[in-house]
């Protein structure tokens with residue numbers, strides 16, 4: 212299905228939104244206009260980005276995907292993961308020790324030249340990023356009741372997240388960086404998140420309000436997203452099962468968000484940490500992608516940037532692990548893992564299961580190849596014709612996203628188009644028939 216499907220996408224469903232909602236504020240052209248405009252920009256930016264899945268068959272993908280997990284491959288996700296994270300079930304972000312080459316230096320220097328990197332943040336006195344809302348430390352202390360433990364809503368690798376309410380009533384999430392004077396790397400990560408957040412605006416991305424650095428404090432103030440993260444929902448922590456149709460919508464929201472990052476924003480951004488705990492949900496279960504701590508601006512004059520490997524165990528692109536060459540396709544790989552997670556409800560790595568089931572994506576793709584995809588469906592979900600077909604199609608897409616070689620993975624834009632088509636078919640089949 213091509214962009215024409217976006218018009219069928221704009222029909223009667225209650226939660227449907229115009230494409231203009233999905234792209235950067237200020238864009239007003241139709242969905243297909245926007246898609247083709249940015250498609251051209253993408254193609255010229257990088258030859259890598261212009262390559263699609265090239266119509267390869269599922270079997271070929273599966274063979275290649277299997278080889279990714281072949282025993283003895285020192286770079287296989289299983290090996291890498293155990294090296295990286297002995298307690299994979301926690302899925303904390305891991306910064307791998309391997310340092311890549313410096314072929315991304317052009318990219319880094321261009322970034323510096325643009326003033327995107329460090330220039331406004333070098334001094335330690337209080338300041339705000341130009342153009343963003345101005346915050347003061349007392350204001351944020353008041354909003355978070357002086358970082359009250361009762362208002363703590365999350366703990367990540369680089370800091371603690373608090374809920375807060377500004378004096379005008381706006382609810383915000385305040386990310387407070389870990390205080391580690393000796394860890395320059397951590398400061399770098401935190402600033403990276405700010406610099407990235409400044410450049411982007413999209414309905415399915417957590418909105419950036421501002422930044423504050425004062426004395427030893429580094430604070431990021433973003434939109435508060437009230438309904439927890441996707442991982443919590445898949446685990447049923449809020450007491451309700453996330454219905455299949457909602458999971459499909461979430462997949463589409465995330466695909467839109469990453470498509471925007473890769474193609475619509477001023478300079479393409481690679482998120483590098485797409486995972487279920489970074490997908491936040493609104494009360495209507497719309498998804499917003501968060502956590503730009505690892506994000507990197509994609510090079511527009513090269514096919515990749517060589518960089519230190521970062522990301523989360525279970526979601527990491529094996530080719531990036533092997534070559535340190537980062538492209539948008541690493542996010543596509545992580546998105547493939549996320550698709551499997553949405554269908555199965557399982558974490559990407561389940562250390563307590565039988566060996567054949569431990570790496571969820573591998574297990575699910577094997578079942579899919581034998582025609583048993585339905586056996587992998589989250590047991591909390593109802594099996595019917597609509598889900599049956601949708602699972603098959605979602606796995607077909609997941610298999611392409613999980614292709615060991617990035618050139619065989621689809622673009623995120625293509626993923627979104629395929630998911631629109633899956634949603635259309637799902638709705639048609641799920642509609643009650645009048646007898």
Ligand SMILES: Nc1ncnc2c1ncn2[C@@H]1O[C@H](COP(=O)(O)OP(=O)(O)OP(=O)(O)O)[C@@H](O)[C@H]1O
Nearest residue numbers: 304364365366367368372384434435436440488502
């Ligand atoms: N804007 C927000 N609104 C509501 N809750 C949030 C927001 N940002 C983060 N959280 C909550 O805080 C948790 C931790 O977020 P954070 O981005 O710091 O770390 P993480 O992604 O879990 O881990 P890491 O940073 O190590 O990858 C999230 O999983 C989410 O539950």
